Amino acid sequence: xxxxxxxxxxxxxxxxxxxxxxxxxxxxxxxxxxxxxxxxxxxxxxxxxxxxxxxxxxxxxxxxxxxxxxxxxxxxxxxxxxxxxxxxxxxxxxxxxxxxxxxxxxxxxxxxxxxxxxxxxxxxxxxxxxxxxxxxxxxxxxxxxxxxxxxxxxxxxxxxxxxxxxxxxxxxxxxxxxxxxxxxxxxxxxxxxxxxxxxxxxxxxxxxxxxxxxxxxxxxxxxxxxxxxxxxxxxxxxxxxxxxxxxxxxxxxxxxxxxxxxxxxxxxxxxxxxxxxxxxxxxxxxxxxxxxxxxxxxxxxxxxxxxxxxxxxxxxxxxxxxxxxxxxxxxxxxxxxxxxxxxxx
Numbered sequence: 001x002x003x004x005x006x007x008x009x010x011x012x013x014x015x016x017x018x019x020x021x022x023x024x025x026x027x028x029x030x031x032x033x034x035x036x037x038x039x040x041x042x043x044x045x046x047x048x049x050x051x052x053x054x055x056x057x058x059x060x061x062x063x064x065x066x067x068x069x070x071x072x073x074x075x076x077x078x079x080x081x082x083x084x085x086x087x088x089x090x091x092x093x094x095x096x097x098x099x100x101x102x103x104x105x106x107x108x109x110x111x112x113x114x115x116x117x118x119x120x121x122x123x124x125x126x127x128x129x130x131x132x133x134x135x136x137x138x139x140x141x142x143x144x145x146x147x148x149x150x151x152x153x154x155x156x157x158x159x160x161x162x163x164x165x166x167x168x169x170x171x172x173x174x175x176x177x178x179x180x181x182x183x184x185x186x187x188x189x190x191x192x193x194x195x196x197x198x199x200x201x202x203x204x205x206x207x208x209x210x211x212x213x214x215x216x217x218x219x220x221x222x223x224x225x226x227x228x229x230x231x232x233x234x235x236x237x238x239x240x241x242x243x244x245x246x247x248x249x250x251x252x253x254x255x256x257x258x259x260x261x262x263x264x265x266x267x268x269x270x271x272x273x274x275x276x277x278x279x280x281x282x283x284x285x286x287x288x289x290x291x292x293x294x295x296x297x298x299x300x301x302x303x304x305x306x307x308x309x310x311x312x313x314x315x316x317x318x319x320x321x322x323x324x325x326x327x328x329x330x331x332x333x334x335x336x337x338x339x340x341x342x343x344x345x
Contacts, residue, residue: 004287006186013119019063022113023086029102051076062235067203143167151224165198195285228281256291271306
């Protein structure tokens with residue numbers, strides 16, 4: 001099927017995209033939410049049954065180790081994770097249980113996950129989509145990227161395309177797989193193109209071993225800046241209040257005249273040079289925007305500078321659209337102190 005036709009169907013809310021690589025963990029027990037709240041970046045201790053959130057597990061220096069989509073049903077917290085993340089996160093959580101009343105389980109063998117854009121607010125009858133129900137709660141995660149969450153911060157300017165990103169991820173028992181037979185389905189690449197257009201970062205693509213939330217505008221949905229202590233908080237707060245992210249995510253419009261696609265991991269260079277100033281993290285061909293990408297660049301790169309993407313020997317012209325600006329951060333105006341030994345005049 002034409003990939004642009006699939007993207008349009010998904011964008012209209014008429015189709016679903018299977019997400020076969022999603023991991024599924026559950027955390028049960030009365031201490032589950034307060035415990036997860038204490039070790040991750042978002043305020044989720046009072047998450048109500050049926051509410052969705054996104055939170056990050058950081059290392060002590062603020063670097064991102066896991067990105068967690070979370071939905072609570074009143075008895076169980078359901079964690080949705082990118083490919084390969086369920087097992088290492090479950091192992092880390094097991095080590096951190098101590099005497100708390102929590103139990104962790106990997107439910108990936110029991111449930112599949114599919115995604116779609118919810119256009120019900122636009123009117124009309126939404127298509128039937130089967131989903132699991134637990135404790136009377138539909139197991140459908142709503143992506144908080146659509147708006148800046150309480151306690152969060154947006155580095156991007158006005159007119160953020162995430163405002164139209166009404167993304168949902170539904171869990172369904174694998175034993176009920178046949179119920180999806182009558183639901184229009186598209187290739188997961190259709191969802192990837194729409195995600196990139198919404199400037200939405202994801203762990204498996206945008207994150208590397210150096211990534212901190214500030215670089216990816218992830219304070220918008222996954223970080224609560226005043227919730228209290230958690231691992232890695234000091235770095236997030238210092239960069240936000242006093243410094244600048246060392247790198248910044250940007251949206252790229254790529255020249256597609258030669259029909260050469262950009263790809264994850266391609267170098268981004270200053271036009272006409274071999275100076276590497278970043279890398280492509282996600283790329284797709286969008287049904288309206290054409291070839292697009294997300295890239296993580298050095299903070300100092302001029303937003304107006306012409307860029308090129310190097311892909312297998314080819315050089316593709318690229319223009320950047322600012323997501324995280326070079327001057328992001330330094331939100332607290334701290335008076336400059338005189339240097340030790342300086343003479344006042």
